[in-house]
Amino acid sequence: MGKKFKIAPEVKADxxxxxxxxxxxxxxxxxxxxxxxxxxxxxxxxTVKNAPTWAxxxxxxxxxxxxxxxxxxxxVNLSTAQKKSW
Numbered sequence: 001m002g003k004k005f006k007i008a009p010e011v012k013a014d015x016x017x018x019x020x021x022x023x024x025x026x027x028x029x030x031x032x033x034x035x036x037x038x039x040x041x042x043x044x045x046x047t048v049k050n051a052p053t054w055a056x057x058x059x060x061x062x063x064x065x066x067x068x069x070x071x072x073x074x075x076v077n078l079s080t081a082q083k084k085s086w
Contacts, residue, residue: 007035016043 007015015033018024019040026044030037052060 007033007039012043015040019044 011033015029015035019026019029026037026040030040
């Protein structure tokens with residue numbers, strides 16, 4: 001069994017950011033920071049718990065549809081107002 005040590009939260013967040021946002025391979029990030037691949041995969045699996053639910057997704061979709069409707073109405077109103085001013 002290897003020596004266990006605690007990774008600073010800032011370092012952990014930096015590793016996860018590089019892997020998720022920058023697309024750095026897990027193996028490369030693990031090698032650069034001296035941690036195991038499995039540790040990074042474990043951290044990544046822990047972030048899935050914060051994923052949106054289907055209810056959240058549906059709510060966001062309804063909000064998006066409402067915003068698109070409002071933008072459409074405003075566009076028509078603006079177009080009509082510009083035609084009247086000619």
